[in-house]
Amino acid sequence: MGSISQGSAAVHRLDSGEWSVGPGPPWSLNPPGELGRNLVVADDTVVPPAWRSAPRITIDVTALTDPRHRTATLSGLAERRIAAVIVVEESASMVISGQGSSSASYRPLRAASGSMADLERLQWLIWSNAIDLRPGRLGWWALERAVQLGGRLPTPTEEVTSVAKGDICIPDGRWCWIDAGPPRLVVIDGADVISGVALEHGSLEPSRPGPARAELSAAQRAAVEEPSGTVRVIAPAGSGKTRVLTERARHLIEVWRVPASAITMLAFNRRARDELVGRTADLPGLQIRTLNSIALAIINGAAPFAPRHDQRATIGEERSGALLRDAISSVARQAVTDEMIQTYREAFVRIRLRMRDPQEVAEQFSERAPSLMRVWVRYRAALERNGVVDFDGQIHLALEVLTEDPTAREVAQRSCRLLLVDEFQDLTPAHMALIQLLAGPAGSIYGVGDDDQTIYGYAGARPDWLIAPEAFDTTTASTTIRRHQLDVNHRCPSPVVSAVSALLANNRHRAPKQIISSARPPTDISGGGLEVICSSDPVADTVAAVADAVDAGIPPASIAVLARVNALLVPVHLELAAAGIAVNAPSSVDFSVHRVIASIRAWWTMSMARPGALVDPADLAAILADPKRRSPRTVGPEIDTASIGVITGVRGASGAGLSARPGRVGDLRIRDLCALSGSVPERLGHVTATLRSARGAIADGATVLQWLEVIGECGGGIGESSSTILPPEHDHLTAIRQIAARAPTPSEFGGVIDAVGGLASTDSGVVLSTIHRVKGLEWPMVVVHQADALRMPHRLADDVEEERRIFHVGLTRSVERCVVVTGADPSPFIAELGIDNP
Secondary structure, eight states, X not given: XXXXXXXXXXXXXXXXXXXXXXXXXXXXXXXOGGGOOEEEEOTTOOOOGGGTXXXXXXXXXXXXXXXXXXXXXXXXHHHTTXXXXXXXXXHHHTTSOSSSOOXXXXXXXXXXXOOOXXXXXXHHHHHTTEEEOSTTOOBOHHHHXXXXXXXXXXXXXXXXXXXXXXXXXXXXXXXXXXXXXSSBOOOBTTBEEEEHHHHHTTOOOOOOOOOOSSOOOHHHHHHHTOSBSOEEEEOOTTSOHHHHHHHHHXXXXXXXXXXXXXXXXXXXXXXXXXHHHHHTTTSTTOEEEEHHHHHHHHHHTOTTSOOOSOOOXXXXXXXXXXXXXXHHHTTOSSOOOHHHHHHHHHHHHHHHTSOOOHHHHHHHTTTTSTTHHHHHHHHHHHHHHTTEXXXXXXXXXXXXXXXXXXXXXXXXXXXXXXXXXXXXXXXXXXXXXXXXXXXTTTOEEEEEEOGGGOOOGGGTOOTHHHHOHHHHOSSSSOSSOEEEEOOEEOSSXXXXXXXXXXXXXXXXXXXXXXXXXXXXXXXXXXXXXEEEEOOSOHHHHHHHHHHHHHHTTOOGXXXXXXXXXXXXXXXXXXXXXXXTOOEEOTTHHHHHTSHHHHHHHHHHHHHHSOTTSBOXXXXXXHHHHSOOOSSTTOOOOSXXXXXXXXXXXXXXXXXXXXXXXXXXXXXXXXXXXXXXXXXXXXXXXXXXXXXXXXXHHHHTTOOHHHHHHHHTXXXXXXXXXXXXXXXXXXXXXXXXXXXXXXXXXXXXXXXXXXXXXXXXXXXXSEEEEEGGGGTTOOEEEEEEOOOBTTBTTBTTOSOHHXXXXXXXXXXXXXXXXXXXXXXXXBOHHHHHTOOSOO
């Protein structure tokens, strides 16, 4: 005869197979069906009456070899709250051990999505919400935890007389049932329910079912009050995504009565995190982090995560670039350029964020990034040696910690039982793997995002996280992912909402949705709504639109000018500054240090110099580092080392006196450089011939544009057909041409280029930004600049649907007015907006 005992209490199984109450309070063996409570029994056990018709699931050695089938079955039953009898055969009991523990260790991740070990998931499904009736192993962690926290079991009299209506009596005298299944809100008429998550975090507080307190639309309320823990909320632009996320956190704490310590909110960046913090200031203890900050906390073992001896400091792009340069230099046979560093970084993104096999990536980058595997190993070793980690490395290293260390994983999962994740569509495979590891088999993922705003495909982000349930959740106990959709755009003017709805209808890979515009008051901005301007001078049109708005009394900070790439914003910045309009564009300095711009600046310096002036070695190096685009397909070489050798190590070539000191041009003068020919390498010979032609063109009165044609920096020009094969630097060259059009003579051009590096930026100015940088932001007036056939879709992009989504993100940053400036060759997306006479 077996028994379950707690102190002097016991429930006995008689030889007849019936159950009777012995001296002392027993566990309830007749719980409400809504709890879906399981029994774990030995293979010869006769179960109590309440489970006699329950499905039986056998866990044997075969099931442990491939646990996916049993896991799927138990997940489905847990989702439908169907109790099961789990028969654990003796042969499997040594592996399936512990009650709710995470004892399985798995390394590396078996799939790019970061799927959990099936064995760990099976363990949780067996033990979390089940009473163990096996002889000698009797117990249930949830009830034991409730007693530790001060709960009281029913006495035999209370049980027999039905006074007890629950598993436990909490100190205020209420009887409560315990639900230790997947996180959810269980409502039982006339009874209180305590969740397993609450018990785990030291609370005996039962849930208090009721509505959310905030004013919400019907769709928002349904999403906030969803009783399941694993949810995907599709939230189109302007539909109140952040409000739903923060009110969900409030609902979990105030209605579900989940301790704040069990909830973690994850934001995509610090700006979004700060907004979440500001909106939940009344919820103390709520953990709100960015994906990278939680990764770093795991790496360093900061509370509430498991302590660790290995500590890493985060380094920025400059220092990581220096370490990467050293790693490349140790294996490369040529000088390391910024472009080379960027190429290796691109490869590392595929390894770390897209979770691609390093050897596979090395093969793909064999020409652009030679010896990638050796550089990868040396770079990682340098990071470890210096006790640092770079930005993407935080995610990568956190995944290693969680997959290799079961204790670190279990502690992390305890504080992330309920995960609320913002911008779900922007997650890369590595981000998703981190989230799934944190949620664990007992956790839940409440993801909010918009598949129509997936714009980070280069890093592996994809709309499938929201579109396909199997992509959204591969690890938690839930098999049915609840789906909610917000359908009202509360931000944009109705013409914009109608236009983007027509635009996005051309994408095939998206969740079906209907987006409607909320009733909005009349606009305060003249010409509110949506306007498309097509002309041959997009810079002038954009600046005019901004200037007119400022003249009408709109504060500059209420206006944003958005472009597909940063380079195209520099001419706009120059023109706005010339017009006396304040600008907020701190990234303009990036333009002035770009290799192409440095090369053009060097050409200008040498073209304008006196014949007897000394050649600046930095200018010559900048020109040699920038391949001449005699063929539009030409990309390399990076630096002509043979030509550098002539300059730094040879005397007397073509009569020129050259210094033998490394890295110095010495007494080489402009006239001598122009005279070099024949005995110098072809690359340097081409430079000298071009310099002669450029100086001659200036002497003949050439315009800046004509001079640019001579040095080969034409860049195609405004209005050029999108079918033309163009160099990778075309966007920068287009910006140079736009700047040059406003500096007619070469003598003026150098000053304009120099002015770019000194452009002022202020927080109170017109915002100039790429579309990628403004996700989640909004302004009363938005100008989408140069939406032409070369930029939207961008000529280098291979995913037209993502390009359409990028255009949509730009349009939907507007609250009152959106102006689209196209240039002479409009984007094909303009016709898809469905507006009259664009």
